[in-house]
Amino acid sequence: SAVISQKPSRDICQRGTSLTIQCQVDSQVTMMFWYRQQPGQSLTLIATANQGSEATYESGFVIDKFPISRPNLTFSTLTVSNMSPEDSSIYLCSGRTGENYGYTFGSGTRLTVV
Protein backbone atom coordinates (compact mmCIF):
# COMPACT_ATOMS: atom_id res chain seq x y z
CA SER A 1 0.00 0.00 0.00
CA ALA A 2 1.02 3.64 -0.38
CA VAL A 3 3.30 5.34 2.12
CA ILE A 4 2.75 8.97 3.09
CA SER A 5 5.61 11.08 4.41
CA GLN A 6 4.39 14.01 6.46
CA LYS A 7 6.48 16.88 7.76
CA PRO A 8 7.20 18.49 10.04
CA SER A 9 6.46 15.89 12.69
CA ARG A 10 6.08 18.60 15.29
CA ASP A 11 6.49 22.33 15.69
CA ILE A 12 6.07 25.05 18.25
CA CYS A 13 4.88 28.32 16.70
CA GLN A 14 4.16 31.83 17.83
CA ARG A 15 0.60 33.04 17.67
CA GLY A 16 -0.16 35.09 14.59
CA THR A 17 2.24 33.15 12.39
CA SER A 18 1.50 30.45 9.81
CA LEU A 19 2.73 26.90 9.38
CA THR A 20 2.66 24.81 6.23
CA ILE A 21 2.46 21.04 6.57
CA GLN A 22 3.50 18.85 3.66
CA CYS A 23 2.47 15.35 2.66
CA GLN A 24 4.27 13.38 -0.01
CA VAL A 25 2.87 10.05 -1.23
CA ASP A 26 5.08 7.43 -2.84
CA SER A 27 2.42 6.67 -5.45
CA GLN A 28 -0.48 8.46 -7.07
CA VAL A 29 -3.63 8.69 -4.98
CA THR A 30 -7.01 9.72 -6.23
CA MET A 31 -8.11 11.67 -3.17
CA MET A 32 -6.30 13.31 -0.28
CA PHE A 33 -7.79 14.48 2.99
CA TRP A 34 -6.69 16.62 5.92
CA TYR A 35 -7.81 15.88 9.49
CA ARG A 36 -7.33 17.50 12.88
CA GLN A 37 -7.05 15.47 16.07
CA GLN A 38 -6.81 16.57 19.66
CA PRO A 39 -4.53 14.12 21.50
CA GLY A 40 -6.46 11.01 22.46
CA GLN A 41 -9.59 12.16 20.68
CA SER A 42 -11.27 11.52 17.36
CA LEU A 43 -10.28 12.82 13.94
CA THR A 44 -12.21 15.72 12.48
CA LEU A 45 -12.13 16.15 8.72
CA ILE A 46 -10.97 19.61 7.68
CA ALA A 47 -11.14 19.30 3.91
CA THR A 48 -10.71 17.16 0.84
CA ALA A 49 -7.79 18.19 -1.33
CA ASN A 50 -8.71 18.01 -5.00
CA GLN A 51 -6.07 17.87 -7.67
CA GLY A 52 -6.36 20.78 -10.05
CA SER A 53 -9.19 22.53 -8.22
CA GLU A 54 -10.00 24.16 -4.91
CA ALA A 55 -10.28 22.04 -1.81
CA THR A 56 -13.69 21.12 -0.43
CA TYR A 57 -14.03 22.26 3.19
CA GLU A 58 -16.16 20.77 5.93
CA SER A 59 -18.49 22.82 8.03
CA GLY A 60 -16.56 25.01 10.44
CA PHE A 61 -13.41 25.19 8.35
CA VAL A 62 -12.60 27.92 5.83
CA ILE A 63 -10.05 28.40 3.12
CA ASP A 64 -8.65 31.62 4.57
CA LYS A 65 -7.69 29.81 7.77
CA PHE A 66 -6.63 26.49 6.23
CA PRO A 67 -5.49 27.01 2.64
CA ILE A 68 -4.70 23.75 0.88
CA SER A 69 -2.73 23.02 -2.24
CA ARG A 70 -2.73 19.84 -4.35
CA PRO A 71 -0.52 20.47 -7.35
CA ASN A 72 -0.34 16.81 -8.40
CA LEU A 73 -1.50 13.32 -7.43
CA THR A 74 1.35 12.67 -4.99
CA PHE A 75 1.62 15.88 -2.96
CA SER A 76 -0.48 18.21 -0.84
CA THR A 77 0.06 20.97 1.69
CA LEU A 78 -2.08 22.39 4.47
CA THR A 79 -1.33 25.82 5.90
CA VAL A 80 -2.58 26.81 9.32
CA SER A 81 -2.82 30.59 9.08
CA ASN A 82 -2.74 33.32 11.71
CA MET A 83 -2.40 30.73 14.43
CA SER A 84 -3.83 30.97 17.93
CA PRO A 85 -3.41 28.58 20.87
CA GLU A 86 -6.75 27.00 19.90
CA ASP A 87 -5.07 25.66 16.76
CA SER A 88 -2.78 23.50 18.86
CA SER A 89 -3.56 19.99 17.71
CA ILE A 90 -2.34 17.07 15.65
CA TYR A 91 -2.86 17.43 11.91
CA LEU A 92 -2.95 14.34 9.71
CA CYS A 93 -3.16 13.85 5.99
CA SER A 94 -4.66 10.82 4.32
CA GLY A 95 -4.77 9.42 0.84
CA ARG A 96 -7.27 7.11 -0.78
CA THR A 97 -5.20 4.43 -2.41
CA GLY A 98 -6.75 2.82 -5.42
CA GLU A 99 -9.67 0.59 -6.11
CA ASN A 100 -9.63 -1.46 -2.92
CA TYR A 101 -10.87 1.54 -0.94
CA GLY A 102 -7.81 1.70 1.23
CA TYR A 103 -6.97 4.88 3.08
CA THR A 104 -3.41 5.51 4.25
CA PHE A 105 -2.40 8.11 6.80
CA GLY A 106 0.67 10.21 7.40
CA SER A 107 2.31 10.06 10.81
CA GLY A 108 0.88 13.43 11.82
CA THR A 109 2.14 16.88 12.74
CA ARG A 110 1.90 17.87 16.39
CA LEU A 111 1.43 21.63 16.47
CA THR A 112 1.73 23.76 19.59
CA VAL A 113 0.92 27.44 19.38
CA VAL A 114 2.29 29.65 22.14
Place this chain on the structure above:
Amino acid sequence: AQSVAQPEDQVNVAEGNPLTVKCTYSVSGNPYLFWYVQYPNRGLQFLLKYITGDNLVKGSYGFEAEFNKSQTSFHLKKPSALVSDSALYFCAVRAPYSSASKIIFGSGTRLSIRP
Protein backbone atom coordinates in the same frame (compact mmCIF):
# COMPACT_ATOMS: atom_id res chain seq x y z
CA ALA B 1 -25.18 12.14 6.23
CA GLN B 2 -22.97 9.36 7.51
CA SER B 3 -22.04 8.94 11.16
CA VAL B 4 -20.42 6.36 13.37
CA ALA B 5 -20.62 5.81 17.11
CA GLN B 6 -18.29 4.07 19.51
CA PRO B 7 -20.27 3.84 22.73
CA GLU B 8 -17.35 2.91 24.98
CA ASP B 9 -14.58 5.37 25.76
CA GLN B 10 -12.50 2.63 27.35
CA VAL B 11 -12.43 -1.16 27.32
CA ASN B 12 -10.38 -3.10 29.86
CA VAL B 13 -9.53 -6.75 29.27
CA ALA B 14 -7.18 -9.24 30.86
CA GLU B 15 -4.47 -10.68 28.65
CA GLY B 16 -5.56 -13.91 27.03
CA ASN B 17 -9.26 -13.07 27.23
CA PRO B 18 -11.40 -12.25 24.21
CA LEU B 19 -12.00 -8.60 23.46
CA THR B 20 -14.76 -6.68 21.70
CA VAL B 21 -14.74 -3.01 20.72
CA LYS B 22 -18.17 -1.82 19.65
CA CYS B 23 -19.12 0.30 16.67
CA THR B 24 -22.46 1.28 15.17
CA TYR B 25 -23.03 3.34 12.06
CA SER B 26 -25.62 5.36 10.22
CA VAL B 27 -25.43 5.77 6.46
CA SER B 28 -27.72 5.54 3.46
CA GLY B 29 -27.15 2.40 1.48
CA ASN B 30 -24.57 -0.26 2.10
CA PRO B 31 -21.65 1.21 4.02
CA TYR B 32 -17.92 0.90 3.64
CA LEU B 33 -16.58 0.29 7.15
CA PHE B 34 -13.07 0.49 8.56
CA TRP B 35 -11.11 -0.08 11.74
CA TYR B 36 -7.89 1.75 12.50
CA VAL B 37 -5.52 1.59 15.47
CA GLN B 38 -3.37 4.40 16.83
CA TYR B 39 -0.44 3.86 19.15
CA PRO B 40 0.90 6.77 21.24
CA ASN B 41 2.57 9.47 19.15
CA ARG B 42 1.93 7.49 15.98
CA GLY B 43 -0.28 7.85 12.93
CA LEU B 44 -3.24 5.64 12.18
CA GLN B 45 -2.68 2.08 11.10
CA PHE B 46 -5.23 0.22 9.03
CA LEU B 47 -6.62 -2.97 10.62
CA LEU B 48 -9.43 -4.13 8.36
CA LYS B 49 -12.32 -3.04 6.19
CA TYR B 50 -15.70 -4.26 5.00
CA ILE B 51 -16.79 -3.32 1.52
CA THR B 52 -18.91 -6.25 0.42
CA GLY B 53 -19.04 -10.02 0.70
CA ASP B 54 -18.62 -12.10 3.84
CA ASN B 55 -19.87 -10.43 6.96
CA LEU B 56 -16.87 -11.65 8.95
CA VAL B 57 -13.75 -9.76 7.98
CA LYS B 58 -10.28 -10.76 9.10
CA GLY B 59 -7.55 -8.19 9.45
CA SER B 60 -4.12 -7.48 10.83
CA TYR B 61 -2.70 -8.68 14.16
CA GLY B 62 -5.39 -11.35 14.60
CA PHE B 63 -8.30 -8.90 14.68
CA GLU B 64 -11.61 -9.52 12.98
CA ALA B 65 -14.90 -7.67 12.70
CA GLU B 66 -18.44 -8.73 11.93
CA PHE B 67 -20.72 -6.64 9.78
CA ASN B 68 -24.32 -6.85 10.99
CA LYS B 69 -26.65 -4.97 8.71
CA SER B 70 -29.79 -5.42 10.81
CA GLN B 71 -28.08 -4.00 13.86
CA THR B 72 -25.99 -1.49 11.85
CA SER B 73 -22.93 -2.64 13.74
CA PHE B 74 -19.33 -3.47 12.94
CA HIS B 75 -17.78 -4.66 16.21
CA LEU B 76 -14.06 -5.37 16.38
CA LYS B 77 -13.03 -8.64 18.02
CA LYS B 78 -10.01 -10.69 18.93
CA PRO B 79 -10.13 -14.17 20.50
CA SER B 80 -7.14 -13.67 22.80
CA ALA B 81 -5.92 -10.22 23.80
CA LEU B 82 -2.26 -9.25 24.09
CA VAL B 83 -0.79 -6.47 26.22
CA SER B 84 0.60 -5.02 22.99
CA ASP B 85 -2.96 -4.54 21.73
CA SER B 86 -3.34 -1.64 24.16
CA ALA B 87 -3.99 1.41 21.98
CA LEU B 88 -6.68 3.76 20.69
CA TYR B 89 -9.08 2.19 18.20
CA PHE B 90 -11.20 4.04 15.68
CA CYS B 91 -14.13 2.84 13.64
CA ALA B 92 -14.83 4.75 10.43
CA VAL B 93 -17.52 4.78 7.75
CA ARG B 94 -17.80 5.96 4.20
CA ALA B 95 -21.04 6.40 2.31
CA PRO B 96 -21.18 4.25 -0.83
CA TYR B 97 -21.43 5.85 -4.25
CA SER B 98 -20.13 9.07 -2.80
CA SER B 99 -17.96 11.14 -5.07
CA ALA B 100 -16.50 12.79 -2.01
CA SER B 101 -14.92 9.51 -0.84
CA LYS B 102 -14.43 10.91 2.65
CA ILE B 103 -14.46 8.69 5.69
CA ILE B 104 -15.86 9.81 9.03
CA PHE B 105 -14.39 8.56 12.29
CA GLY B 106 -15.97 7.54 15.55
CA SER B 107 -14.91 9.04 18.84
CA GLY B 108 -12.41 6.28 19.52
CA THR B 109 -12.14 3.57 22.17
CA ARG B 110 -9.09 3.18 24.33
CA LEU B 111 -8.30 -0.48 24.77
CA SER B 112 -6.29 -1.43 27.82
CA ILE B 113 -5.01 -4.98 28.22
CA ARG B 114 -3.74 -5.87 31.68
CA PRO B 115 -1.14 -8.59 32.15
